[in-house]
Amino acid sequence: MKITLIGAGNLATSLALALKKANHEILQVYSRTEESARELAQKLSLEAYTTDLAAINSDSDIYIVALTDNALTQLAPTLSQGRTSALWLHTAGSIPMDTFTCERRGVMYPMQTFSKERIVDFSNIPVFIEASRPEDVSIVKDLAYSITKTVIELSSNERKYLHLAAVFCCNFPNHFATIASQILQEHNIPFSVMLPLIDETIGKLHNMQPRQAQTGPAVRRDQKVMQTHIDILIREQHPELAHIYNIISKSIQDYDQL
Amino acid sequence: MKITLIGAGNLATSLALALKKANHEILQVYSRTEESARELAQKLSLEAYTTDLAAINSDSDIYIVALTDNALTQLAPTLSQGRTSALWLHTAGSIPMDTFTCERRGVMYPMQTFSKERIVDFSNIPVFIEASRPEDVSIVKDLAYSITKTVIELSSNERKYLHLAAVFCCNFPNHFATIASQILQEHNIPFSVMLPLIDETIGKLHNMQPRQAQTGPAVRRDQKVMQTHIDILIREQHPELAHIYNIISKSIQDYDQL
Numbered sequence: 001m002k003i004t005l006i007g008a009g010n011l012a013t014s015l016a017l018a019l020k021k022a023n024h025e026i027l028q029v030y031s032r033t034e035e036s037a038r039e040l041a042q043k044l045s046l047e048a049y050t051t052d053l054a055a056i057n058s059d060s061d062i063y064i065v066a067l068t069d070n071a072l073t074q075l076a077p078t079l080s081q082g083r084t085s086a087l088w089l090h091t092a093g094s095i096p097m098d099t100f101t102c103e104r105r106g107v108m109y110p111m112q113t114f115s116k117e118r119i120v121d122f123s124n125i126p127v128f129i130e131a132s133r134p135e136d137v138s139i140v141k142d143l144a145y146s147i148t149k150t151v152i153e154l155s156s157n158e159r160k161y162l163h164l165a166a167v168f169c170c171n172f173p174n175h176f177a178t179i180a181s182q183i184l185q186e187h188n189i190p191f192s193v194m195l196p197l198i199d200e201t202i203g204k205l206h207n208m209q210p211r212q213a214q215t216g217p218a219v220r221r222d223q224k225v226m227q228t229h230i231d232i233l234i235r236e237q238h239p240e241l242a243h244i245y246n247i248i249s250k251s252i253q254d255y256d257q258l
Numbered sequence: 259m260k261i262t263l264i265g266a267g268n269l270a271t272s273l274a275l276a277l278k279k280a281n282h283e284i285l286q287v288y289s290r291t292e293e294s295a296r297e298l299a300q301k302l303s304l305e306a307y308t309t310d311l312a313a314i315n316s317d318s319d320i321y322i323v324a325l326t327d328n329a330l331t332q333l334a335p336t337l338s339q340g341r342t343s344a345l346w347l348h349t350a351g352s353i354p355m356d357t358f359t360c361e362r363r364g365v366m367y368p369m370q371t372f373s374k375e376r377i378v379d380f381s382n383i384p385v386f387i388e389a390s391r392p393e394d395v396s397i398v399k400d401l402a403y404s405i406t407k408t409v410i411e412l413s414s415n416e417r418k419y420l421h422l423a424a425v426f427c428c429n430f431p432n433h434f435a436t437i438a439s440q441i442l443q444e445h446n447i448p449f450s451v452m453l454p455l456i457d458e459t460i461g462k463l464h465n466m467q468p469r470q471a472q473t474g475p476a477v478r479r480d481q482k483v484m485q486t487h488i489d490i491l492i493r494e495q496h497p498e499l500a501h502i503y504n505i506i507s508k509s510i511q512d513y514d515q516l
Contacts, residue, residue, distance in 0.1 A: 010473075069475075069483055094475075094483045111455050113473045118462060124454050152451065161445045164487045165438035167503075169452045170459040171474030173431035175510045178468040180423035182513075187419045193410065194427045195464060196382050197369050201428040202460045206453060208375060210436040215268075215371045216429030217352075222327055225352045229422045244509060245425075247502060252433045254498070255440075 001143065004057060006030045006079070007066035008040040010114035011091055015066060018122035018147040020044055028057050032071075058083050062143065064108070066091040077101045087136055093163030096156035097130050106131030106140045109159060110148070113170050126150040128159055179241060186236065211255065218249035219256050259401065262315060264288045264337070265324035266298040268372035269349055273324060276380035276405040278302050286315050290329075316341050320401070322366070324349040335359045345394055351421030354414035355388050364389030364398045367417060368406070371428050384408040386417055437499060444494065469513065476507035477514050 001024045005016050008031035020026060028048040031037035041049035050056065053075070056063075063083065065072055069092050076095075080088050080102035087104045090097075097107050107130040112120060127144040129151060131137040137153065144151040154162065177198070181191040204213040217225040226249055233242040259282045263274050266289035278284060286306040289295035299307035308314065311333070314321075323330055323337065327350050338346050338360035345362045348355075355365050365388040370378055385402040387409060389395040395411065402409040412420065435456070439449040462471040475483035484507055491500040 068478065069480055073482070094486055111451070113455060113459055113462065113471075115462060115466065115471060115473065117466060117470070120458060126451050126454055150451075150454075154447075158445055158447065160486065160490060161441055162447060162451070163483075164490055165441045165447075165452060166455055167474055167487065168434040168438040168441070169456050171472070171476065171510070172434050172506050173456075174459055174463075174468055174472055174474075175476075175506060175513070176426040176430050177463055178472065178513055179509075180426040181468050183419055183423045183426070187416055189412075189416065189420060189423075191468070193369070193384050193408075193420070194423060196384055196408075197371060197424055198427050198431075198460055198463060200378060201371055201432055202456055204371065204373060204376060205432075205435055205456060208373065210432055210439050210449070212375070213371075213373060214429070214432055214436065215373065216425055216432075217327075218429065218433075220326065224331070225327055225421075228352055228418065229425065232418060232422055240509060240512070244505060247505060248430050248433060251437075251498065251502060252429070255433070255436055 001025065001062055002027050002060045003062045003064060004028045004030070004060040005040070005064050005066065006056065006075075007064075007071075007091075008036040009066065009068070010116050011110065011112075012064075012066035013040055013043065013116070014112075014114050014120055014122060015064070015091065015110065015147075016040060016044055017119070021122075022146040024143075024146070027060050030056055053079070056083075060086055062087045062089060062139075064089045064091065069095055073099055080105075087131070087139060089131075089140065093166065094160055097132065098156070104131075104133060104136055106136055107156070107159070108140055108144055109154075109163075111162065111166055113174075122147050123149055126152060128152050128154040128162065130155060130159070179244075183236075214252065214256070216252070218252035221253065259283065259320055260285050260318045261320045261322060262286045262288070262318040263298070263322050263324065264314070264333075265322075265329075265349075266294040267324065267326070268374050269368065269370075270322075270324035271298055271301065271374070272370075272372050272378055272380060273322070273349065273368065273405075274298060274302055275377070279380075280404040282401075282404070285318050288314055311337070314341075318344055320345045320347060320397075322347045322349065327353055331357055338363075345389070345397060347398065351424065352418055355390065356414070362389075362391060362394055364394055365414070365417070366398055366402055367421075369420065369424055371432075380405050381407055384410060386410050386412040386420065388413060388417070437502075441494075472510060472514070474510070476510035479511065 037049040076099040084102045088100045089106045089108045109128040110125045112125045129140045131140045295307040334357040342360045346358045347364045347366045367386040368383045370383045387398045389398045
């Protein structure tokens with residue numbers, strides 16, 4: 001497969017490296033900025049990169065658009081013009097397939113958290129796919145299976161819920177780790193002491209339903225501990241964290257009663 | 259060391275098994291209910307268990323009180339009466355050492371999430387210790403090191419912050435997994451598809467500061483995706499989750515500006 005990658009961010013970089021490793025031919029890389037286009041091209045040992053949308057080649061079998069959701073939504077309707085015989089894919093969790101207006105359109109959404117500093121093993125990432133034509137479903141499926149062992153067909157509508165759940169499973173817990181690290185830092189306790197607890201919290205999710213795995217003062221209805229925590233947060237000038245603590249604790253108790 | 263365990267819950271059970279494995283002599287187990295006292299005693303191949311506080315022996319070197327915070331606070335001032343030559347320890351994150359009124363008092367707080375269904379490897383759990391007398395600090399330290407490789411001395415005051423941080427790192431993220439599993443279940447998507455994402459989210463915390471590891475629509479300021487998620491939650495009759503989504507997203511953006 002001759003592939004062009006439109007985008008050079010964290011997801012695009014991880015995906016491009018996985019595609020190269022699977023021996024796909026990457027023809028060209030586009031990025032809005034010279035620096036990131038060149039950087040990704042170098043990682044792929046590729047000379048062809050551009051920052052000019054008009055300079056994107058017309059010879060690819062597949063164009064993969066891995067841009068921010070805003071850029072994707074803006075560019076998707078026009079990008080395929082003059083290249084409508086190719087298959088157009090995007091990689092976004094929350095954008096419907098039909099953001100593309102061309103006939104051959106689809107989605108290949110690798111559900112993972114990508115950071116520049118960290119190369120992820122693509123073969124463990126579940127990739128959620130979709131395409132407008134049955135023949136293209138097969139093509140996207142084959143492409144996805146060439147880089148990962150978990151490929152799941154999912155409609156644009158279902159993918160929205162998946163992405164929402166991912167925010168609760170990844171982005172929000174990571175933010176709570178940020179909050180915890182701040183609390184610890186203010187008292188000179190290293191964040192690393194939290195890692196065994198965090199690892200076991202996640203280890204449990206591999207074997208138990210999250211609802212059964214719930215522990216802590218809220219589910220125990222331990223008002224005294226909860227009040228101590230709220231008092232600490234207010235005393236240490238974190239009223240917004242006290243508010244978050246209250247709301248999440250109440251939610252834990254509401255779910256426990258269901 | 260001759261040890262008596264007061265309590266037979268999840269933490270007490272894990273701790274008792276670790277102490278037995280380290281060849282400490284457990285003299286007796288107390289629990290409020292016959293069933294859990296007997297169950298733990300059986301796991302320890304021990305005949306001496308009781309549900310009567312007055313029947314607790316007076317021959318132990320160390321009494322470890324692993325009760326709920328409420329029960330601990332109620333019983334601590336009187337439990338040691340008649341046994342004041344022994345060392346009294348509790349295992350609670352949020353209760354000060356001085357909840358005991360006897361002279362030889364201390365804390366041994368294993369920071370972990372304990373569930374009955376799951377036996378944890380105690381040797382990986384950081385144990386936070388404290389004692390009123392320097393000689394007893396040594397005793398508690400030796401006892402802790404006999405069951406784990408990470409022992410940290412921490413005052414009652416600092417331990418409060420640690421416990422608060424643990425709620426943010428463990429209990430709250432687990433609840434978000436519960437919320438995610440509900441959203442997925444409503445659309446027949448198995449929760450297991452989330453595990454690679456969850457594992458990588460945590461994997462990053464071993465190598466990056468949580469603040470740097472933050473990804474997702476809130477930190478990207480992707481208003482469109484956030485609004486889509488809010489709309490979904492409201493449409494699906496989860497206004498309280500829409501509220502949580504808003505508050506956490508705002509907090510992510512506030513921290514990102516610090």
